[in-house]
Amino acid sequence: MIDYHVHPDFSHDARGSVEDYCRRAVEIGVEEVCFTTHYEPDPKRAAIEHVVVGGERRATDSDWPRHYLSAIEESRRRFSGLVVRAGVEVGYEKGLDGMIAGFLSRYEFDFVLCGNHHLDHVAITASAELDAFRETCRQRGAEWFAEAFFDYVRAAxxxxxxxxxxxxxxxxxxxxxxxxxxxxxxxxxxxxxxxxDLAAAGVGLEVNTAGLRRRGNETYPPEWVVRAARDAGVTVFTVGSDAHRPEDLGAGIETACAMLARLGLRPARFSGRRATV
Known part of the structure; x- marks a missing residue:
């Protein structure tokens, strides 16, 4: 079993250290784990977004990845039978391509995941901002939201x-x-x-199992979208629990892998930003 979307406590909304997750991985039979701490680079959200290092709040433009990568390297040594990858989930914002590219060039990540958490500098996945965002959507309509959201995804x-x-x-x-x-x-x-667009750009698609832990009991995205991606020419698919606590590590991964198998696909693994299937 592999899990390619895991948030240790460097993410401000997560708990459990890198070591805690690795220990849990060994306990439940996860053979490869890729950590994907949040990186939200938007300067307009600098007062809100942050990372956590040693229990202390740090700015997203600080040297926090040095501590993050060091913790991962330490766990690689400590858990020699476990494959531990260093990834990052970047919150994309249009106009910040240069900033994001500069960040990625400074650190050696195995895997870079795009998380579209914001729209026009407003978090659409944060409870503190959701009511106001929903009111904007209510006023502008579903068509407006769909066009704006997918415009961001295409740009990313x-x-x-x-x-x-x-x-x-x-x-x-x-x-x-x-x-x-x-x-x-x-x-x-x-x-x-x-x-x-993903296929044309050579970008992969994640099967995220967090939805299996929610009322809808469905992956993000569901099988019909994954099938459409395969048919469109997407060749890289990853599976991730989106765990923000050790108890959720690996949750739903077997279901996601079974879906991929039904479609004649296998989950990809990354090293040095190169995929193997």
């Missing part, structure tokens, strides 16, 4: 910065309750188009 895919896009339809969790079935209708064609 074409940026050349990312190996894979995480939880492609995470909006279902946060905006879905507002619009209901209408949102699925206005997003369907855009989903079908964006997987073509």
């Amino acid at each position: 895919a074409n940026s050349g910065l990312f190996d894979c896009v995480a939880h492609l339809d995470i909006y279902r969790k946060y905006v879905g309750p507002l619009f209901g079935p209408e949102l699925d209708v206005v997003c369907r064609d855009r989903l079908l188009q964006v997987v073509k």
Whole structure:
């Protein structure tokens, strides 16, 4: 079993150290784990976004990756039978390509995951900001949201910065309750188009199992989108639990791998930003 979306306590919304996760991986039979701490570079959100190092708040533009990568290297030595990869989940914001590229060039990551958590500098996945964002969506409509969100995803895919896009339809969790079935209708064609964009750009697609732990009991994205991505020419698919606590490590991964197997696919692994399937 492998898990390629894991948040240790460097992410401000997570708990459990790198070592805690590695110990848990050994306990439950996860053979490879890729840590993907949040990196949210938007300067307009600098007062909100941060990372945590040794229990202390640090700015996202600090040298926190040095401590993060050191913790991963230490666990590689301590857990010699476990493959431990160093990844990062970057919150994409249009206009910051140069900043993100500079950050990625300074550190040696195995895997770079794109997480579209924001829209026009507002977090769409944070409870503290969600009510205000939903009100904006209510005023502007489902069509506006769909166009704005997928415009961001297309820009991220074409940026050349990312190996894979995480939880492609995470909006279902946060905006879905507002619009209901209408949102699925206005997003369907855009989903079908964006997987073509991923294929053309050589960017992979994550099967995120966090949705299996939610009321909808479905991966992000569901199987029909993964099938469409395969048919469009996407060749790299990863599986990740999106664990923010050690108890969720590996959760749903077997279900995601079974889905990929039904589609004739296997989960990819990364080393030095090179994928093997």
